[in-house]
Amino acid sequence: xxxxxxxxxxxxxxxxxxxxxxxxxxxxxxxxxxxxxxxxxxxxxxxxxxxxxxxxxxxxxxxxxxxxxxxxxxxxxxxxxxxxxxxxxxxxxxxxxxxxxxxxxxxxxxxxxxxxxxxxxxxxxxxxxxxxxxxxxxxxxxxxxxxxxxxxxxxxxxxxxxxxxxxxxxxxxxxxxxxxxxxxxxxxxxxxxxxxxxxxxxxxxxxxxxxxxxxxxxxxxxxxxxxxxxxxxxxxxxxxxxxxxxxxxxxxxxxxxxxxxxxxxxxxxxxxxxxxxxxxxxxxxxxxxxxxxxxxxxxxxxxxxxxxxxxxxxxxxxxxxxxxxxxxxxxxxxxxxxxxxxxxxxxxxxxxxxxxxxxxxxxxxx
Amino acid sequence: xxxxxxxxxxxxxxxxxxxxxxxxxxxxxxxxxxxxxxxxxxxxxxxxxxxxxxxxxxxxxxxxxxxxxxxxxxxxxxxxxxxxxxxxxxxxxxxxxxxxxxxxxxxxxxxxxxxxxxxxxxxxxxxxxxxxxxxxxxxxxxxxxxxxxxxxxxxxxxxxxxxxxxxxxxxxxxxxxxxxxxxxxxxxxxxxxxxxxxxxxxxxxxxxxxxxxxxxxxxxxxxxxxxxxxxxxxxxxxxxxxxxxxxxxxxxxxxxxxxxxxxxxxxxxxxxxxxxxxxxxxxxxxxxxxxxxxxxxxxxxxxxxxxx
Numbered sequence: 001x002x003x004x005x006x007x008x009x010x011x012x013x014x015x016x017x018x019x020x021x022x023x024x025x026x027x028x029x030x031x032x033x034x035x036x037x038x039x040x041x042x043x044x045x046x047x048x049x050x051x052x053x054x055x056x057x058x059x060x061x062x063x064x065x066x067x068x069x070x071x072x073x074x075x076x077x078x079x080x081x082x083x084x085x086x087x088x089x090x091x092x093x094x095x096x097x098x099x100x101x102x103x104x105x106x107x108x109x110x111x112x113x114x115x116x117x118x119x120x121x122x123x124x125x126x127x128x129x130x131x132x133x134x135x136x137x138x139x140x141x142x143x144x145x146x147x148x149x150x151x152x153x154x155x156x157x158x159x160x161x162x163x164x165x166x167x168x169x170x171x172x173x174x175x176x177x178x179x180x181x182x183x184x185x186x187x188x189x190x191x192x193x194x195x196x197x198x199x200x201x202x203x204x205x206x207x208x209x210x211x212x213x214x215x216x217x218x219x220x221x222x223x224x225x226x227x228x229x230x231x232x233x234x235x236x237x238x239x240x241x242x243x244x245x246x247x248x249x250x251x252x253x254x255x256x257x258x259x260x261x262x263x264x265x266x267x268x269x270x271x272x273x274x275x276x277x278x279x280x281x282x283x284x285x286x287x288x289x290x291x292x293x294x295x296x297x298x299x300x301x302x303x304x305x306x307x308x309x310x311x312x313x314x315x316x317x318x319x320x321x322x323x324x325x326x327x328x329x330x331x332x333x334x335x336x337x338x339x340x341x342x343x344x345x346x347x348x349x350x351x352x353x354x355x356x357x358x359x360x361x362x363x364x365x366x
Numbered sequence: 367x368x369x370x371x372x373x374x375x376x377x378x379x380x381x382x383x384x385x386x387x388x389x390x391x392x393x394x395x396x397x398x399x400x401x402x403x404x405x406x407x408x409x410x411x412x413x414x415x416x417x418x419x420x421x422x423x424x425x426x427x428x429x430x431x432x433x434x435x436x437x438x439x440x441x442x443x444x445x446x447x448x449x450x451x452x453x454x455x456x457x458x459x460x461x462x463x464x465x466x467x468x469x470x471x472x473x474x475x476x477x478x479x480x481x482x483x484x485x486x487x488x489x490x491x492x493x494x495x496x497x498x499x500x501x502x503x504x505x506x507x508x509x510x511x512x513x514x515x516x517x518x519x520x521x522x523x524x525x526x527x528x529x530x531x532x533x534x535x536x537x538x539x540x541x542x543x544x545x546x547x548x549x550x551x552x553x554x555x556x557x558x559x560x561x562x563x564x565x566x567x568x569x570x571x572x573x574x575x576x577x578x579x580x581x582x583x584x585x586x587x588x589x590x591x592x593x594x595x596x597x598x599x600x601x602x603x604x605x606x607x608x609x610x611x612x613x614x615x616x617x618x619x620x621x622x623x624x625x626x627x628x629x630x631x632x633x634x635x636x637x638x639x640x641x642x643x644x645x646x647x648x649x650x651x652x653x654x655x656x657x658x659x660x661x662x663x664x665x666x667x668x669x670x671x672x673x674x
Binding site: 096 | 483568574576585589
């Protein structure tokens, strides 16, 4: 892939608790972010995603490890000398300065000549469609407008990397969706690397080139949205991103990349991608609801299938959500699109077969 | 001014409540505000009016013989020593207030940003001296500033000065030093409150945008703490202007302030009309800056709008 622009080497962070104990906010890990990509740190609150971002910005010092931006160590470089800019969660606009002065601030600090400053401030405000509001104060703007000012204030400095700390968190849902598309477009337009922090998995999937899923101070999986969705590496990732069925199973055998697992009284074949598990081990199968299909009877197919009873059916417009209780007592969620008119439509209480393809089930070992 | 102080300590509630319709019915509101008005009239407006009337009299105690005269005003206008005294008092109050604010700012900064869990203790330590007698604290400075006092002994011992110290006690400087000491904690508190209300991420944002620490301070921290600085200045300026105990104890002849003359007029010369006139003159001097600041804060609030 392209050049690495930010590299975390063995970075970790520990905090001291008020009671004196140490808390691990980040466990030592490496992370590389490539030039020009839209990289997202995704995870629940307290997972370490904001800490990672703040270490990049220089607001916090790492306990161990090194951070390189454009191949230069940033350990001894204070925030005000780093080639990155940040968009804060609540925007952090200077309340006593006008919009124009807010946007100009970074250029003024870098002693850019006055005439050039004015042009660049205008260009930045044009880019976020805020021209005409130069002389307002931040508290005279709506949330969405403030968000744009924060973007303009950061982008006007032409940073190597733009850090965004849940920038859409304070906006209502509709505005959020609109801003997502706009941000993504903006990123492609300016070609700057974006490092984006969010806890919203939909947002992460929609906008990112790559995602790092984090939990408890660890990077669980760093990959493209598609890989993370289709092939989650851990149970947490599978659960956090989208909806997933987890099925308890026991490994019977595996040959090459095909495994045979036992689910209750049924044995099914799935693709084997895990390492370090042996016949007899307890595993979990993860499979997305939309990868499952309901059939009336076994109809002699070679596909893996599980027998159960239909417990619930919810019509959701584009698709229908079924809940099937398996013989083992676990339930499965099945989502089927409502496109085929003559599709099989079971009623509640019917015995059904749940079919899937071997590649779509993933063996998890945690 | 009270409006301004209010804004310093409760900026959010203030801006939120001003625009809201009151939920209390008008009649009930009247009966609630009523006592306040009675109190104001009895203890504020009436005494002021009496004092104002006093300035037109020649005789303080005989109310039956009422003689309306501008004699006191004429005397006041024709006596340059009164003007000098007023000017000097304003100047000293200004210097004391300015020095108190400058000295209190670092203290407030530490309390607001660096004290961490020691903050409450530090605020306590600031306030504790104020619980001892005011007189005692002023008298203590006589011991420090006296010609064979602590300061001159230490300076002499260190060899910084050769002879007994240049006389500090009984000078305007002594008054200024003593009053700055007395007012410092009171100046520190409103500044600390204002600093405390600055969102930490604003300082991070400034740093992120390339501002070195001193630039962040000058461009963000200081302007955002100005309401506290102005409040602190007024907290010190107003009582200092009327000060008479400190000048009497450590000021000497050159350190006399308008408050001492007012005190003399009322207690020794028994010239209440002149004392009243000087008091009114002092009041006017206090009202001018307070009025300006109140107007300024009103304008800046209106300019900021109420979109929040």
